[in-house]
Amino acid sequence: MTAPRSWNRLPRVAPDAVHALTQRYAGVPDGLPRPLLAHGNGRSYGDVCLTEQGTLLLTRGLDRFIEFDPQQGILRCEAGVTLAELLALVVPQGWFLPSTPGTRLATVGGAVANDVHGKNHHAVGSFGHHVRALELWRSDGSIIACRPEDDNGWFSATIGGLGLTGLIRWVELQLMPIQNPWMWVESQRFANLDEFWALNRRAEARWPYTVAWIDCLAKGKAQGRGILLAGQHAAAQAELPAFKEGGKRIPVDPPFSLVNGLSLRAFNTLYYRQPVKPQGALTHYVPYFYPLDAIQGWNRIYGRRGFYQYQCVIPPREAEAATAALLDTIARRGEGSFLAVLKTFGNKPSLGMLSFPRPGTTLALDFPDRGDKTLRLLEELDAIVREAGGTLYPGKDARMPASLFQAGYPQWEAFSAYVDPGFSSRFWQRVTP
Amino acid sequence: MNSLNRVILFGATSAIAEQTARQLVAQGASLYCVGRNRDKLMALIDDLKVRASDHQQIDGDVADLTDSDQHARLIDAGERALGGIDGALIAHGTLPNQQACQADVTQTRQEIETNALSVISLLTLLANRLEQQQYGVIAVISSVAGERGRQSNYVYGAAKGMVTLFLQGLRNRLAKSNVDVVTIKPGFVDTPMTAELDKGGPLWAKPEQIAKGIIKAMQKGKGEVYLPWFWWGIMLIIKHIPEAIFKRMSL
Known part of the structure; x- marks a missing residue:
């Protein structure tokens, strides 16, 4: 199997193993080399979605919708659903992503993990502002439900958390009403x-x-x-x-x-x-x-x-x-x-x-x-x-050099406490000691 | 052309059946889904409900299909939930470990039970029902492996071969009753069932491609279909290699 790459096709690194997830309930099998890292549709650039050690968990098999309320525009789906698949479902019903990046081939999980933004950031903020809830699977087998109103830090660590706080299994989004496509x-x-x-x-x-x-x-x-x-x-x-x-x-x-x-x-x-x-x-x-x-x-x-x-x-x-x-x-x-x-x-x-x-x-x-x-x-x-x-x-x-990252993200040390000890990425290893 | 507006899926959580279910739902079908694992089945049904309209019925039940005592009950429940049966797809199965089967006939029996006998039990009940109503279509996912026995997986091949032959007879019997019987023979498909294999090369197909072919074959009431189509040519060659040569080949 050829190693998954990111969209800009570099760096070229291969993990020890690649495992395709298909069932959100099933967890991750024991015995896969660690650290783990989720890899969605490979639309980020660089190495936030890559690792040279351990196992890449492919999430595209987690592509099911869970619940949709077409009156309120609330959609819950598995993390491997792409924005294109999501839009194909909701646009004909009069709903749209309140915040969308420049590709619809990213997964919902990837959009959360990178807290992606769109051309309307000045009006509505970024993707994370429209997440109502999400579920994290941690490598110790525990499950953490995260909501923006929680004050335990899990939500703010996971939004834009580069997939390091655990595996995002599902996400619940508040959509925005539209009249036509x-x-x-x-x-x-x-x-x-x-x-x-x-x-x-x-x-x-x-x-x-x-x-x-x-x-x-x-x-x-x-x-x-x-x-x-x-x-x-x-x-x-x-x-x-x-x-x-x-x-x-x-x-x-x-x-x-x-x-x-x-x-x-x-x-x-x-x-x-x-x-x-x-x-x-x-x-x-x-x-x-x-x-x-x-x-x-x-x-x-x-x-x-x-x-x-x-x-x-x-x-x-x-x-x-x-x-x-x-x-x-x-x-x-x-x-x-x-x-x-x-x-x-x-x-x-x-x-x-x-x-x-x-x-x-x-x-x-x-x-x-x-x-x-x-x-x-x-x-x-x-x-x-x-x-x-x-x-x-x-x-x-x-x-980017570690010093530039650390200067630009002053909360990185506080964030470290939320990183799942069984997860890492090449990016994270590169920018932190 | 057969309508596929009300369909029962056996082994609905298999990758091919799941993609078939999504495409059927997109075409307005109501579905009754039978699967062995409760979590998987619920995830499938929830997903299909989101994709369906309020007018489509999406329902199902958990069952181990090797228990053929359940079969009549499941077909009844499906018929009741859907208000009739236009079609049925039998998609359950396992890919046996050939080595383990060679070492232990109990294992072999179990695989034949799952991949052949349970299918035949379902087919018997479904055939009688559709024969009575004088319309409908039954499709079964068999395999190219059932065309010729090979050392690497002849237990699976024998089970699938039995299914293919059974379906030929059934098709012949039901032709006069306006009921189509479709044998689906997929080649290599990239699914969790084949997770152990290395999936390089152009021979590997995606489950959604196979699903599209299944729906088309069911609508058109085809007899036997290879999916993708080019397996027809590959199997033509494989079937015609003289046994004296074939027995020495490592396939």
Whole structure:
């Protein structure tokens, strides 16, 4: 059996054993090498879902719904259900995930463990804010039911807890009512970072969903140019077009990255020049929230070596200067990704001890793995982030130094007390003593 | 085309049957699910209820199907819960440890009891009922292993072979009564039953693919189907290797 990987395809490490879970009641068989670590659909980047020792517990076999109240929008399901499976059930019944990441192929358990966020963070917080309850299986065989109102710490440790507090067996979510599966989206071009900040402030005050794609290679006066998408769920009486889901796939691993200086510049320029619709238009929720899911195996364009994803958050006071500095550094190196994503988080405090979302601006980019050269660039970015008092997203990290993690997650020592002694990940071993 | 609006599933918690159940529910079916393990069965039924509409009946019972005294009661209960039977899928079974069977005939008997005799008992009752109502479809998950005895799993193969042959006769008998009898012969399927095996290569299919094939075969009233289809070609070759050569092969 080939060892499961994370979405960016590095690091390449293999556990001692892999065990597929199929029954939530059954627990985990004795005798599996430890430490254990749950691995859902492998959509996080880096090594939060990987281990070099012990056993990876595959959770995709835990894919059953348990209970759904279509009047209240309360859904309980097993942790291995993907967001796509969940949405396929609830969207036709008028419900939606109140917070969703940019892929619907993540599992519910993974969404909890990384306390994922979406384009509406400024309005509703992150995934953890909508969890009503969850159940943890601990490696000593005990079961812990966790609810946000509990004051014993288990809930806040497990939300964003990177799967380290035990195996999440089921999750109960409060969903959000919608009238139909469509979004009303206005897109606007901005010529540089200054325009972004002004436009973004106005958009956030008015729209539940905002996100910007920026051309990370543009320099000088055009630095930070891009397109801002503001959206809301469509009106009940909207004239809905027909929608048919298409899909393409990258069928093979190119031997080298198709993302290079030339293709990057071409793509970013074209993307920036695409027609925008400031007057607004209806877009189905699938292409709106999950544009990359339409290209199966898009991670392959970076070639066999894989890529690094880099997502940081910068506190509000430093956000403008640090974002400019980050873009300067990236453009100077001619590195960067097809799509760099820029978004500001709201002020709603995250519930998890290790949650990533916090007030400030978050920038996310991909970099093909070009060995030391890439790592050196990321270290330069680290220095800017560190200086600005920001931090990186563990769910998208394969290389941050322990010191940067510990500075960004001051509760990590308190959190350690909740880590199941029978669980660990390569990430956790890397960032803690 | 057979309607599959009211279906009884025996061995409903097996991976293939579970996927079949989900797809049937998505097509509006009411189901009666029989499984051995209570926790597994309840998890399955809860899941199916969430996927179903309020108008679909999802029910079931816990039973060990090697106890054939239970069979009539289960079919009655299913018929009552569903208000009739359009179809039945028999999917229970075990994958015996061939070595253990070779060492001990009690083990062999037990495996034949589970994989063949309990199926035949259910089939006898179901056949008589559907013959009376003059419509319906019965499908059984047999196996390509039942086509030719091989040293690596001939106890399982013999049991499945008995089922396949029994179904041929039953199909022949019920043809005039408008009742279809479908023999499903899956190849390698990636399920917990095959957890011990190494599952590389293109021959391994997902349970949801097999489930789709089962439903199509039941609707169309097919006789014998290989799933995926290409096993037809593989088995054609395997069946035609002369015994003098076959006996020396390590399969």
